Amino acid sequence: MIIKVPKGYYQIVEKKGVILRTGFLGSGIGIGMIDKENEIAGLCHYVLPYKEYDIEIEEGEIIFSGQTLVPIFLEELETKGFNFSSAKIAIAGGSNYKNVLEVLNIGELNFKVVQSFLLKYPVNPENIILRIGFNCQSFLEVNLKEKVLKINLNGEEEIL
């Protein structure tokens, strides 16, 4: 089963042959995490960095910013027994144009948001793969069936 994780949402799956995917990330960020031992995986996808940019689409339905979404995502993983120290983590997106104007550098702000929250968890830096700030389209996939993370940069797939 393939689940597309929309902008402003996250998805966590356990012990299932499920594939989680983002769409085109733009300057938004995709965080993919997989704990192979406990068979827990999650994918978080957001576009705007700070909580003042949370958008209520319909009553009770909110597209969350990174600042709101990332801590909830990480806390839920923790509650489910996710082992951060051995987990593989892929962070992709934050794309920019060829010359980055500071005011339009939302990709970097988005990345800083995830960095700030990840600091609170015992992640192993060697298990983190970053593909941030490229000037091309990127997509992220968390594949619990094959127990891998896949980053697609302009059609070229990298399996981690």
Place this chain on the structure above:
Amino acid sequence: MKRQILERIFNKVDTIPTFPKVAFYALELLKKDEVDFKELERVIKSDPGITANFLRIVNSPAFGLPQKIDSLFKAFMFLGLNQIKFIIIASVAKNYFNKDLIGYGISVEDIWLHSITCGIIAEEIAFDIGFSPAKIETVYIASILHDIGKIVLDLYTKLEIKEFQKVAKERPNWDFFQVEWLVLGVDHGLVGAHLLERWGFPKYISFAIRAHHDSDLMLQSDIASIVALANILTNMLGIGGGVDVFNYKIPKNLLKELGIKPERIYKYLKIGLYKSLLIQREFV
């Protein structure tokens, strides 16, 4: 070889159906001091494709109407004139963006949603900086149709994809439109502009389409600058994509030339994201 490709490309332009007279006439009716909505309904109804798209778009929550709309006339009663014009252009665009652009690596749903979101953001910017209603109309026509040249070039981009990849790798500092020039002898902005001129749109609209990726040209016109900025913001939101998406340079003074304060950018991003999600819900 390139000359042959170029000839074929411009022959292909002739095969693209012209912008519907119905839409031109409807836009003319909407320019009158007193709009005859019965006549407007009659005109739009004469094209079933535009009518069907119009009713689908208008029923998207993005337009916030209090009830389900099943007739054009009822829709007109709830909408502002600019909203009606916007929906007419969006309805026509839907008929052009009717298949995946394989060469450019973008699906039919994504290219249409990208175009509409670009129109939404551009309209917001134009309104914010005080454009007249007539000028706002030109901004969203150019924005919604800015990538129309891709439907002509897609086949050739697909055929020459290896050459595109080779040239882009050899010249990493080049913008994608320069790569298009080297491989095909033309870029999608120029082809789109040519198409709009053939359809009888004013020069300032076709120029905006011509210039939307050219960091020097776009600064020569405020309409082109807005189209370019709206396109940039739409891509940043992750709406659209494709092989060329971020492969361009942005002029350093783009915001300054338009008199846009940096803090306004998030307002445009929020509106673009909000409305695009609502429209996407209706269509995808």
